[in-house]
Amino acid sequence: MATIYEVAARAGVSPATVSRVLNGIAVSPAYADRVLAAAEELNYVPNRTAQRLRRRSSEVIALVIPDIENPFFTALARGVEDRALDAGLSVVLCNSDEQEDKESRYLQVALSEHMAGVILAPASDHPDLDAIVAMSTPVVAVDRSAHGYDLDTVVMDDVASGRTATERLYAEGHSVVACITGPATVETAQNRAEGWRQVFAQRSPGAEPDAYLVHSNYRVDGGQAAMASLRALPEPPDAVFVANNLMGVGAMQALATDDAVGIAVLGDLPFGMFPRPGASVLPLPARELGVTAADLLLQRLNGDIGPARRIVLDSAP
Amino acid sequence: MATIYEVAARAGVSPATVSRVLNGIAVSPAYADRVLAAAEELNYVPNRTAQRLRRRSSEVIALVIPDIENPFFTALARGVEDRALDAGLSVVLCNSDEQEDKESRYLQVALSEHMAGVILAPASDHPDLDAIVAMSTPVVAVDRSAHGYDLDTVVMDDVASGRTATERLYAEGHSVVACITGPATVETAQNRAEGWRQVFAQRSPGAEPDAYLVHSNYRVDGGQAAMASLRALPEPPDAVFVANNLMGVGAMQALATDDAVGIAVLGDLPFGMFPRPGASVLPLPARELGVTAADLLLQRLNGDIGPARRIVLDSAP
DNA sequence: ACCGTGGCAGAAATCGATTTCTCAGTCAAC
DNA sequence: GTTGACTGAGAAATCGATTTCTGCCACGGT
Numbered sequence: 001m002a003t004i005y006e007v008a009a010r011a012g013v014s015p016a017t018v019s020r021v022l023n024g025i026a027v028s029p030a031y032a033d034r035v036l037a038a039a040e041e042l043n044y045v046p047n048r049t050a051q052r053l054r055r056r057s058s059e060v061i062a063l064v065i066p067d068i069e070n071p072f073f074t075a076l077a078r079g080v081e082d083r084a085l086d087a088g089l090s091v092v093l094c095n096s097d098e099q100e101d102k103e104s105r106y107l108q109v110a111l112s113e114h115m116a117g118v119i120l121a122p123a124s125d126h127p128d129l130d131a132i133v134a135m136s137t138p139v140v141a142v143d144r145s146a147h148g149y150d151l152d153t154v155v156m157d158d159v160a161s162g163r164t165a166t167e168r169l170y171a172e173g174h175s176v177v178a179c180i181t182g183p184a185t186v187e188t189a190q191n192r193a194e195g196w197r198q199v200f201a202q203r204s205p206g207a208e209p210d211a212y213l214v215h216s217n218y219r220v221d222g223g224q225a226a227m228a229s230l231r232a233l234p235e236p237p238d239a240v241f242v243a244n245n246l247m248g249v250g251a252m253q254a255l256a257t258d259d260a261v262g263i264a265v266l267g268d269l270p271f272g273m274f275p276r277p278g279a280s281v282l283p284l285p286a287r288e289l290g291v292t293a294a295d296l297l298l299q300r301l302n303g304d305i306g307p308a309r310r311i312v313l314d315s316a317p
Numbered sequence: 318m319a320t321i322y323e324v325a326a327r328a329g330v331s332p333a334t335v336s337r338v339l340n341g342i343a344v345s346p347a348y349a350d351r352v353l354a355a356a357e358e359l360n361y362v363p364n365r366t367a368q369r370l371r372r373r374s375s376e377v378i379a380l381v382i383p384d385i386e387n388p389f390f391t392a393l394a395r396g397v398e399d400r401a402l403d404a405g406l407s408v409v410l411c412n413s414d415e416q417e418d419k420e421s422r423y424l425q426v427a428l429s430e431h432m433a434g435v436i437l438a439p440a441s442d443h444p445d446l447d448a449i450v451a452m453s454t455p456v457v458a459v460d461r462s463a464h465g466y467d468l469d470t471v472v473m474d475d476v477a478s479g480r481t482a483t484e485r486l487y488a489e490g491h492s493v494v495a496c497i498t499g500p501a502t503v504e505t506a507q508n509r510a511e512g513w514r515q516v517f518a519q520r521s522p523g524a525e526p527d528a529y530l531v532h533s534n535y536r537v538d539g540g541q542a543a544m545a546s547l548r549a550l551p552e553p554p555d556a557v558f559v560a561n562n563l564m565g566v567g568a569m570q571a572l573a574t575d576d577a578v579g580i581a582v583l584g585d586l587p588f589g590m591f592p593r594p595g596a597s598v599l600p601l602p603a604r605e606l607g608v609t610a611a612d613l614l615l616q617r618l619n620g621d622i623g624p625a626r627r628i629v630l631d632s633a634p
Numbered sequence: 635a636c637c638g639t640g641g642c643a644g645a646a647a648t649c650g651a652t653t654t655c656t657c658a659g660t661c662a663a664c
Numbered sequence: 665g666t667t668g669a670c671t672g673a674g675a676a677a678t679c680g681a682t683t684t685c686t687g688c689c690a691c692g693g694t
Binding site: 001043045046047048049050052053058068069071074075077078081090092093095108109111112113114131135220246249253270271272273274 | 318360362363364365366367369370375385386388391394395407409410412425426428429430431448452537538563566567570587590591
Binding site: 014050 | 672675678
């Protein structure tokens with residue numbers, strides 16, 4: 001692995017000159033040619049580690065998401081990647097698995113790696129960002145906000161989505177619409193359920209909402225289990241609003257061919273899966289979230305130091 | 318961001334001593350306590366960049382996969398991650414999108430980042446690994462082999478899988494079994510098709526195999542299109558072997574409710590999707606591939622310098 | 635009592651690139 | 665002709681941690 005010193009020696013110049021040539025700083029053309037030739041011959045690749053140590057900055061951003069197996073988040077990640085790669089940044093993808101300790105471990109890594117920035121879909125409402133913020137590393141919260149910090153944030157209007165989906169089921173003629181949402185600690189899960197609760201209170205005024213609200217884990221197995229528990233109720237609902245795509249898949253599996261129960265799922269089903277007949281699927285702007293978050297981060301990296309912004313995307317694109 | 322010098326100053330010792338304490342090298346207890354206290358108070362986190370530069374090694378491995386949206390590869394990635402995290406390594410996930418230029422870009426990054434090792438599912442048969450190999454960075458090929466290099470490799474017996482799946486369709490009574498496989502440049506696609514070809518030649522002796530073999534892109538849309546083109550043939554097949562999971566989903570979508578056509582898919586369907594009635598799905602040991610590849614890499618990182626190994630996993634776990 | 639040994643901590647070199655500082659040489663103006 | 669501004673390239677400092685080299689001190693043996 002050639003170093004800048006070897007290139008310098010071969011070109012008969014000082015390392016400083018090599019550095020200047022490679023960084024586009026004015027140097028007489030004769031020298032520049034010699035340097036470039038030497039670099040070429042030695043197959044020189046700058047050592048990023050040394051570069052980063054000296055420059056005290058890196059060209060890598062961390063993207064921390066709670067579930068790498070959920071296409072919603074991989075689509076979001078794609079959005080981030082596309083923008084970041086265009087800007088010459090690399091993205092390292094970190095999977096927190098909805099676990100706070102894994103999340104803080106990755107944040108710790110981002111810190112000690114001196115990464116240029118972080119885009120975070122927090123696993124908990126109150127992630128510990130003190131250290132990162134103290135370094136003034138720019139952080140953007142995406143999909144879920146990070147309470148306790150004044151961060152750039154990109155989210156959707158989850159309450160409205162919950163209302164819309166629930167409203168649609170009532171409009172189809174169902175009389176009791178239940179709700180399967182995510183972990184009670186996750187903001188999107190709370191908000192989507194809140195949307196449902198508003199409509200439920202209005203449309204099923206006698207009923208007890210808590211009996212028809214199930215918190216689960218945002219994954220396929222959780223959706224399946226939640227649907228099973230709802231059907232086991234003494235007075236089962238005749239429709240259900242499912243607050244994310246994977247639980248939607250699970251719920252539809254649990255319903256199998258029983259099409260007496262109406263279902264509305266928030267978030268595109270993976271891989272263009274066909275929903276069961278009669279089910280409705282409300283798309284979410286996953287990729288758009290990623291793109292927008294990356295844009296905000298890039299602005300910060302370019303020196304923007306205005307106040308934190310909060311962008312709420314239309315949840316029904 | 319505190320440095321080791323500040324910790325040293327606060328503890329009233331030299332930076333060398335701080336380093337020794339933090340790395341578990343014998344130091345008198347009195348000093349050790351002072352250092353640990355100072356580090357605690359200053360919230361000291363070692364600068365990985367400096368560490369890496371000095372140690373000339375990193376604790377990060379790159380995992381390069383061709384499609385982050387394919388659950389087969391995310392499962393594989395999970396396997397790698399689990400093993401790597403246990404061993405104290407971080408994994409950065411790189412998505413080559415089946416494109417050679419993106420792949421070599423990420424390999425370039427791995428190189429200049431001096432990553433500890435690379436696990437690669439090559440997008441092309443002949444990836445350019447000269448530079449990486451020259452650095453003697455350990456590389457493990459997974460799922461697909463890297464021709465032209467003598468690398469540790471973990472693959473499955475794709476030819477056998479192709480045979481098994483095709484055989485099963487003929488055993489079910491179908492008379493002409495077509496094959497939808499991946500890009501002609503991808504080894505697994507070639508091998509799975511080869512398995513099909515062997516059985517096809519034997520069971521449909523008169524027919525022209527090339528008419529019933531479609532190369533597509535290993536994604537849902539490709540499976541859909543391929544199936545449509547097969548059905549448009551003058552003498553359409555009455556069954557089809559689909560060589561990966563996502564194309565299987567697409568093919569089943571294209572068939573919709575037409576259950577005259579038999580189908581066998583290689584690789585678990587995403588998210589526990591139910592195959593259409595009568596379809597068979599042959600699972601693949603995706604996670605196991607990742608785990609095994611990580612194990613091989615870890616052995617190399619621990620100094621194993623034996624000859625390259627080639628591990629062929631049972632494709633039907 | 636003196637010399638050799640070993641342990642422990644500090645000083646300094648090191649990793650590889652960037653950047654500031656320094657200095658030699660050029661050219662123009664007075 | 666001399667001075668001063670300017671250009672361009674090399675020397676050296678720097679980033680923050682690790683590690684080798686040094687040297688001090690205490691202890692033990694003769």
